[in-house]
Amino acid sequence: MLSGPSGVGKGTVVAEVRRRHPDVWVSVSATTRRPRPGEVDGVHYHFVDEAEFDRLIAADGLLEWAEYAGNRYGTPVAPVRAQLASGRPALLEIELQGARQVRARAPEAQLVFLAPPSWAELVSRLAGRGSEPAAVQERRLAIAQAELDSSGEFDVVVVNDDVARAADELVGLLTAPSPGLVPGE
Numbered sequence: 200m201l202s203g204p205s206g207v208g209k210g211t212v213v214a215e216v217r218r219r220h221p222d223v224w225v226s227v228s229a230t231t232r233r234p235r236p237g238e239v240d241g242v243h244y245h246f247v248d249e250a251e252f253d254r255l256i257a258a259d260g261l262l263e264w265a266e267y268a269g270n271r272y273g274t275p276v277a278p279v280r281a282q283l284a285s286g287r288p289a290l291l292e293i294e295l296q297g298a299r300q301v302r303a304r305a306p307e308a309q310l311v312f313l314a315p316p317s318w319a320e321l322v323s324r325l326a327g328r329g330s331e332p333a334a335v336q337e338r339r340l341a342i343a344q345a346e347l348d349s350s351g352e353f354d355v356v357v358v359n360d361d362v363a364r365a366a367d368e369l370v371g372l373l374t375a376p377s378p379g380l381v382p383g384e
């Protein structure tokens with residue numbers, strides 16, 4: 200499981216991992232957030248409305264879920280169960296509250312925290328992505344402070360100073376003879 204503050208590069212590093220290792224399965228979350236330009240329903244997220252998200256919760260269809268910066272995000276549990284059954288490496292990219300829920304439910308899951316080289320670099324990456332208005336960037340950066348303070352709760356901290364290097368480190372963890380990043384329920 201991979202967490203880290205908004206803008207640190209989780210999506211970028213996961214995409215690099217997928218390019219190099221198509222055998223690694225990456226969970227597709229459900230979210231009530233609106234799609235960004237270029238995001239595809241069913242690929243980047245399952246984009247759902249509030250009522251559908253409520254239904255997923257009520258049906259016990261989510262492994263974990265959290266509200267983050269005004270939207271809800273959750274991991275559909277059925278595909279994760281299917282991957283665990285098939286023995287294929289699985290990767291969840293989720294924020295801190297969700298990571299804590301997975302830890303409580305699956306203590307053997309490996310939690311990796313992706314950290315920025317510096318606070319200034321994090322601010323610059325989030326602003327440089329340009330996908331949120333300034334007020335939303337500020338909100339995400341306020342959450343990021345608390346997320347950085349939580350890095351000690353994670354099993355491993357990987358610094359995203361270079362995408363290829365960070366992806367290599369993550370792949371090493373995924374393929375290590377351990378439960379990897381797979382939450383085993």
Ligand SMILES: Nc1ncnc2c1ncn2[C@@H]1O[C@H](COP(=O)(O)OP(=O)(O)OP(=O)(O)O)[C@@H](O)[C@H]1O
Nearest residue numbers: 204205206207208209210211324328359360361362
């Ligand atoms: N190692 C790196 N060096 C420089 N820029 C990077 C690096 N990794 C990612 N970036 C850039 O930082 C920006 C944020 O990356 P990305 O969207 O992957 O972050 P994220 O952690 O997934 O954010 P969020 O949680 O908000 O979705 C992007 O513009 C990306 O190109």
Ligand SMILES: Nc1nc2c(ncn2[C@@H]2O[C@H](COP(=O)(O)O)[C@@H](O)[C@H]2O)c(=O)[nH]1
Nearest residue numbers: 228229264265267272273274292293294297
């Ligand atoms: N708890 C969960 N967090 C998730 C999930 N899917 C994504 N995320 C995290 O949300 C924030 C914001 O994502 P963004 O796409 O709007 O930038 C980020 O930290 C993601 O990792 C999930 O299923 N559960």
